[in-house]
């Protein structure tokens with residue numbers, strides 16, 4: 024292993040206050056690296072491709088909590104539904120319905136986050152704040168008994184301007200507070216704000232992240 028996974032992991036953990044959890048983003052990294060982090064006590068890992076996740080889930084320790092962090096096609100939900108701990112990037116009612124259906128078939132309830140799109144970059148993924156409000160106002164989600172909406176996930180713009188990044192996380196936090204008050208005031212599980220990656224997680228933590236998703240800083244550059 025040419026990367027000090029254990030040392031880097033401890034450094035990141037040392038920067039996280041109590042109550043902020045680390046999702047170690049292991050996509051494109053070999054099992055050996057994941058095992059090294061696991062041996063240090065890390066249990067939550069994030070992947071963004073269904074097949075890669077399937078292989079890793081099969082060959083690595085069974086008590087790993089896998090988060091699916093990428094764009095998920097509805098036809099792939101059935102493959103991860105039996106074991107995934109959280110699906111972080113739900114950006115349509117259609118996907119939410121499919122997760123509910125597959126979770127029911129497995130006799131489980133799957134935790135999900137709604138993916139918020141605030142960053143200025145063009146992307147087809149993520150819900151604008153208004154789309155997010157609409158999805159919840161529509162109310163169909165209340166009938167979906169096998170998914171549990173636990174909060175929001177977002178990525179800030181990939182820029183050097185710290186003020187802009189901070190302002191985007193702040194908008195995410197404000198929307199979280201609004202939705203919490205309107206729909207989830209009695210739902211203690213609605214508590215996650217998944218923001219912060221390698222380049223911006225210290226800012227994210229200052230802006231109220233409860234869950235950071237850090238890959239490169241722990242495992243090094245990805246080899247695609």
Ligand SMILES: *Cc1c(COP(=O)(O)O)cnc(C)c1O
Nearest residue numbers: 048092220221222236237238239
């Ligand atoms: C890859 C990825 C990350 C981790 O990014 P790093 O810059 O390697 O820390 C976090 N979140 C999402 C959604 C990702 O796709």
